[in-house]
Amino acid sequence: MINTKTAITILWFTLTCVICFGSFVLKNQVHDLETELSKINNNIQKDVKTIHILKAEWSHLNNPARLKKLAAEHISLNKVRAEQIINYSALPFQYENGGIDIPASGINNKEYKKLVKAER
Amino acid sequence: MLGVTLSQKNNNFYFPGRTPDSSGINILFEETQDAGAIRICRQRMLTAIICFLIVYFIIGFRIISVCLVDGIHIFTPVEETFENEMYANTPISRADITDRNGVLIATSLPTVNLYANPKNVRHPEDIAAKLTTLFPEISFNDLIAKLTRKKTSFSMIKYNLSPAQQAAVNNLGIPALEFQKSEKRIYPHKNLFAHILGYTNIDNLGLAGIEKSLHKRLTESSKPLQLSIDIGIQDTIREELLAAVEEFQAKGASAILMDVNNGEVISMVSVPDYDPNLSIPVGNHSLFNFATQGVYEAGSVFKTFNTAIGLESKKVRIHDKFDATKPIKVQGITVSDYRGENRWLSVGEILIYSSNIGSAQLISRVGKEAQRQFLINMGFSQPLSDFETYEKGRPLFPSKKNWRDDTMATVSYGYGISITPLHLISAFSSLINGGIYHYPTIIKDNTATQPARRVISEHTSKDMRDLLRDVVIYGSAKKANIPGYQVIGKTGTANKLVEGRYVDKKVITSFVSAFPKDNPQYALLVIMDEPKGNKKTWGFVTSGWNAVPVGGKIISQIAPQLNIQTDFDLDVQRQHVRAAFVH
Numbered sequence: 001m002i003n004t005k006t007a008i009t010i011l012w013f014t015l016t017c018v019i020c021f022g023s024f025v026l027k028n029q030v031h032d033l034e035t036e037l038s039k040i041n042n043n044i045q046k047d048v049k050t051i052h053i054l055k056a057e058w059s060h061l062n063n064p065a066r067l068k069k070l071a072a073e074h075i076s077l078n079k080v081r082a083e084q085i086i087n088y089s090a091l092p093f094q095y096e097n098g099g100i101d102i103p104a105s106g107i108n109n110k111e112y113k114k115l116v117k118a119e120r
Numbered sequence: 121m122l123g124v125t126l127s128q129k130n131n132n133f134y135f136p137g138r139t140p141d142s143s144g145i146n147i148l149f150e151e152t153q154d155a156g157a158i159r160i161c162r163q164r165m166l167t168a169i170i171c172f173l174i175v176y177f178i179i180g181f182r183i184i185s186v187c188l189v190d191g192i193h194i195f196t197p198v199e200e201t202f203e204n205e206m207y208a209n210t211p212i213s214r215a216d217i218t219d220r221n222g223v224l225i226a227t228s229l230p231t232v233n234l235y236a237n238p239k240n241v242r243h244p245e246d247i248a249a250k251l252t253t254l255f256p257e258i259s260f261n262d263l264i265a266k267l268t269r270k271k272t273s274f275s276m277i278k279y280n281l282s283p284a285q286q287a288a289v290n291n292l293g294i295p296a297l298e299f300q301k302s303e304k305r306i307y308p309h310k311n312l313f314a315h316i317l318g319y320t321n322i323d324n325l326g327l328a329g330i331e332k333s334l335h336k337r338l339t340e341s342s343k344p345l346q347l348s349i350d351i352g353i354q355d356t357i358r359e360e361l362l363a364a365v366e367e368f369q370a371k372g373a374s375a376i377l378m379d380v381n382n383g384e385v386i387s388m389v390s391v392p393d394y395d396p397n398l399s400i401p402v403g404n405h406s407l408f409n410f411a412t413q414g415v416y417e418a419g420s421v422f423k424t425f426n427t428a429i430g431l432e433s434k435k436v437r438i439h440d441k442f443d444a445t446k447p448i449k450v451q452g453i454t455v456s457d458y459r460g461e462n463r464w465l466s467v468g469e470i471l472i473y474s475s476n477i478g479s480a481q482l483i484s485r486v487g488k489e490a491q492r493q494f495l496i497n498m499g500f501s502q503p504l505s506d507f508e509t510y511e512k513g514r515p516l517f518p519s520k521k522n523w524r525d526d527t528m529a530t531v532s533y534g535y536g537i538s539i540t541p542l543h544l545i546s547a548f549s550s551l552i553n554g555g556i557y558h559y560p561t562i563i564k565d566n567t568a569t570q571p572a573r574r575v576i577s578e579h580t581s582k583d584m585r586d587l588l589r590d591v592v593i594y595g596s597a598k599k600a601n602i603p604g605y606q607v608i609g610k611t612g613t614a615n616k617l618v619e620g621r622y623v624d625k626k627v628i629t630s631f632v633s634a635f636p637k638d639n640p641q642y643a644l645l646v647i648m649d650e651p652k653g654n655k656k657t658w659g660f661v662t663s664g665w666n667a668v669p670v671g672g673k674i675i676s677q678i679a680p681q682l683n684i685q686t687d688f689d690l691d692v693q694r695q696h697v698r699a700a701f702v703h
Contacts, residue, residue, distance in 0.1 A: 049211045049230055059224035060308035064355035080680040082604035083688070083696040090693035 212303050214324055215337070216344040217317060219351040220386070220564045224344075226317050226331070228303040228324070231280040234289060238269045240296035250292050251277065254285065267296070279322050280304045305331075311393045312354055315409035316347070316509060316562065319396035326510075328407070330562070333510040348384035348564045353377060356677050358389045361646075364670040365391055368651035374410040374541055375646045375674065380549040380634060383558030383569070385542075386642065386682075388412075408511075410649065412504075415513040415538045419614030420474045420663075421548075421632045422534030426483055427467060427587060428551050429494045431580045433486045438583055441466050442481040451526035455480045455533075458613075458662075468587050471610065472595035480529040488528040492520065495531070497575050498547040499557065500539050506570060508562045513540040534612060541630075545645040548632045552588065552608065552640050555581040589637045596664040600633060600672035604686030605679050608640070609633030609671070611663035616650070626650050629663035631671040641684060646671040 002010075071077060217226035241247060248263035255278055266275045280302060281289070289297060305320045307313065318329020326332035330345075338345060361373045377387040392406040400407060408414070430436030441464045447456035461473050470478035483491055495501070501517040516538040518527055530536040542560055550557035555578050559570040576584075588608035592601045596611040609632055616626040629651055634643040651666040653659035688696070 045211070052211055052227070053229060055224055056227045056229060056306060056308055059227070062223065063309050063312075064352055065312075065359075068355075079677055082602065082676065082680060082686050084700070085680060085686055086688075086693040086696060087690070090690055090697055092694075092697070 213342075214303065214305065214320075214339055215342050217330065217338075218344045218346050219349050219354075220347060220384075221350065222344075222346070223351045225309055225313050225347070225349075225351065226305065226307050228305050231282070231302050231304050232286050232299040233276060233302045234278045234281055234286075235298055235300055236267050236275045236277055236296050237273045237298060238267055238275050238296070239273050241267045242296070244268050247294055247296065250294070251289075251297075254288050254292075307396045309351070310395045310397060312351070312358060313349065314393040314396050314406075315390045315411065315511075316349060316388055317396060318510060319400070328511065329409075329509050333508055346564045347562050348379070348386060348566075349388070349562065350386050350681075352681055353678050354387045354389065356681070357387045357674055358391065358393075360670055360674050360677070361389055361391050364648065364651075364666065368648060368654065368657075368666045370648045370652070370666075371650040372405075372408075372410055373646070373648045373670075374414065375644065376411050376541055376545045377678070378545050378549055378560065378643045378645075380553040380640050380643050381558070383546065383549070383560045383572075384564065384566075385560055385562045388542075388562070390414075409509065410647065411541050412507065412509050413511045413513045413540065414647075414649075415516060415540055416628050416647075417535050417538050417614045417617070418544055418630055419534040419612035419628070420476075421544065421610050421612035421630050422531070422537075423471055423474060423479050423612075424548065424551060424584070424588065424610045424632070425495065425498060426479050426491075426532045427471060428576055428580060428584055429486055429491055430467070430482045431583055432494070432576045433490055435485045436467060436482055438467050438587075442470065442475075442478045444470070444475045444477040444481070446477075448477055448480060450480060450529040451524060453526045453529070455529055468590050471587050471591050474596055474611065476533040479532040483528055483532040488523055488525065491528055491531065492523050495537070497557075498543075498550070500537065500543055500547065504540070504542055504546070504560060507542065507560050512542075515539045515543060534614060541645055541647055544630070544632060545643055548645070549634070549643045550575050551584050552581060552634050552643070554578050585634075585637050585640065588634075592633075596662070597631065597633070597668050597671075599664065599669040600631065600675065602635075602672055602676045602679070604688050605635045605675060605684060606637035606687055607633055607635045607672075607675055608637045609668075611668055613662040625661070627661050629661070629667040631663055631667035633671055633675065635675055635679060636684060636687060638687075642678075642682060644671055644674060646674065 211230045212228040214228045216224055216228075219225050236247075244264055244267040247267055248260050251263055252258060252260050258278065263277070266277060269275045277297075281299075286299065289299075303324065305324060307317060307319075314329075316329055318326060318331040320326050320331050326335040326338070330347075331338070334345065357375050357377065361375055364370065365373050372391055374390040375387065376385060376389075378385055388411050390408070390410040394400050394404065394406040427436075431438065444457065444460060444465045445462050447454050449455075455476050457473075457475050457477055460475065460477065461469070465473065465475055465478045467482070469475070470482060495517075500515055503512050503514045505512065518536065527536050546557070546560045555574050555576040556572050557575045558572045561569045563569075585608055588610055589606065591597050591610055592607050597607075597609045600607050600609060612630040612632070614628050614630070615622040615624060616628060617623075618626060627650065629648045631646045632643070633645075634640045646667045648663075648667050648670070651661055653661045653665070657665035
């Protein structure tokens, strides 16, 4: 017959063992996590360094003179002229009516058709 | 000992939280018959208890602070801390420099320096032979000298190795060779920002430009330094200046574009320039930043200030006429006009035909005191010491004693006082922006700059804009009359002073302009140093033939980039639309 004192002693002993084991497991987990964290931090540092170098390279590749040369070779775009910037109201469409094209007065039909075609 | 004694005597086991009754202890210690020991024991127990309590209290406090107080920060918005964390992770110690849109224009790359520890060197010849195969530019004898240096454990062999070079040295497996972390400053856009940025030496110490003047800021904070310069505009202006220098065989050229409403410099170019990535010999002409260092007599562009003094003083009205029929003599000097009109000229015509005689007549009504004070107010008497680039010129401003009547006359048309282009554009901006002088700056949203101040009334400023528009429509700046942008401006051609004499053929031409007239946003100054005449210019070297067309070309290209609205009528715009589809 196990008396109360013995039961309590066993309980204390078990609790101590459980706590010891728990602490051991926890410590191991923390250790693993710390290793993982330091790996991640190292990777972050490496990535940051790489990104930094890539930023410098990106800036180098975006040199306006280089872009101008590439644009001249591959796309036929010219510099914007002052006349090319116009107000909406100068366009022969009325955009207020839900985007429906209504010819403005003063534009003949042939020209209007050309513009509508161009807009498409 | 205590527990064992107790349990033996009373067969008692004390659980945590339960204390032995006093009788038990007394029985025990009565038996030991040592009251002194009991006291000492109690004291020690008390001390131990207090110590433990303190430790537990600290631990408890820390747990609460970690869980509750520090934990609160986890829930702070990401935006607040994101920027700081981002820059804290930067792998370099010198901050980047960006343009106004965030484009990187100066940065550092993490590198390593190779050094040797001579104390660990066993076979210097072998090491030197291996290293010279990797770095042929280092001489064998130099290496031997470095490797056999005595009484030192550090001998630098090569700065800034590339990762491939570092791997190659590692593969040699020589224990005496070691690496030191370092970084190398690079300028991805080479010459484009040369005079603005300056450069650093091998130890990353700023030696010129912003790198020198803001060295402390760049090394103390890793947050990128954002300039007010726009890379696109800078490139456009530099390209036009290089073309102009080529076309007119000029010694150099410079241009500054300024936001007239806050004094921010959007572009600042001076050619010839240099590549800051390469080492530059000291004293080289290309190191000279004409825009901030070049102190010169501005010539006729100064008539703009002369007119403003007259109008602001209210002693001259806009419709007043002045006798410019013949040259005048002031204290022994003769004031005459270049291709003069030889008639009475209005205030506007003095500017349109750039009359020296008219200008001298106009200022004589105001007086030299008011003239000098006005020019001091415009900032012409002092260097712009708070401007951020390191290289700055000191104006040549006559003292009050030397400011005689002839000085008054010559200053009225831009001689006898020398300023830098930066002085000129800052003061010009204040004349046309409604009368507020903004101290020039090259830092975006700079709050540390000097406060703005009123220098002329809004009314005078408006009159000046009207007069300067006429100069572009009818006067010497016709070639800069870009349709749609209402350009205003004034030209100037100043003879250069060579060995104390003005030389006719050596000139500095200037064109100072702003756009659009009704709501000026930007001011542009173009200066050419010793342009030559050619077939296209009929041999002329005056500003209207070189600086003005260059200014016009620049404005026509940058105005659309700067989102300046054109002032074409609706009908004209419709014509443009039609024309676009017809072609």
